[in-house]
Amino acid sequence: MIERSFGLKVEGAFTIDAERERVWDMLMTPETLAGCIPGCESFEPVDEDTYNIAMRVGVAAVRGNYTGSVTIADKQHRESYRMVVQGRGRGGSVRGEGVLTLSDINGGTQVSVVGDAQVTGVVARVGQRLMGNASRMLMNQFFNCLKSKIEG
Template identity: 30%
Template sequence: MQMNDSQRIAAPRDKVWEALNDPEVLKAAIPGCEELIKHSATELEAKVKLKVGPVKATFGGKVTLKDLDPPNGYTIEGEGSGGVAGFARGGAKVRLEEDGLEATILHYDVDAKVGGKLAQLGARLIDSTAKRLAGEFFTAFGEQVAPAAAKEEAGDALPDASAAAEKKGWLGGLFGGKKQEADADKTSEPAQ
């Protein structure tokens, strides 16, 4: 499976780099992560519980960071086993690009292989699950790195929703009121 994408994070590149190397931030952002232990600057160990289609498993694995180029990026290589569910191994090249002074574009290229029951599920299910998990990771990672920006984006969405509700209420009142008046006229008219 191969996947590449990029994500804009509302934080300076140095802050994003720090977060990418902070096990607590990563643990909070990785979907299903139960444990993330940093053994050294380049070695981590993780325990992640995932559901891929009908297969649920807890994966334990080791992750190695290579080609470190602070604050520009690195390469991640890892391998994990989920017992009878199967295994996953692969790597990702992560590159950080400044987007102005207060934002960073995080680019990633992933190449992974799965085996066991996971491989039997089919490429479409695995690809769609991987994309969903990547989306969940970046949403949570962005909230960890730039919580104020995430709240502002959520706050920006609220006025639009409330304005739409007000408009709907106003239109509903306008049209609902006329209908109620017409219904009242019908009931007050004497039967002929």
């Protein structure tokens, strides 16, 4: 049986009422990432920029336990970085890459995200639309958490 897969585009822009340096510092802090990644159960360093992650996701057909890795690459201090995420669970696997870009906006910082992911397995059968909605919801949860940690 051929495993089904599809590509998924991920985009978003989030405004945080704080200076770019503060937002950058929080995005580079493992404790912040672990605390804001929805369903994160463990976030263990492998090296300075790579972490093993275990998470429990409860969104639609993506529901279940997943393990994988997060790598932060191509860092341009206070400007941008590339995040590579790989994960696998009973429902399938995902491999994604995204670029996060920070820019000044109205006295705060805008974080723009552009990326794509390849999804396989049972998760892929639910279709791109449902997966797109799930990925947007998870991204919104992450950035709302980050915003609350920074803005207080």
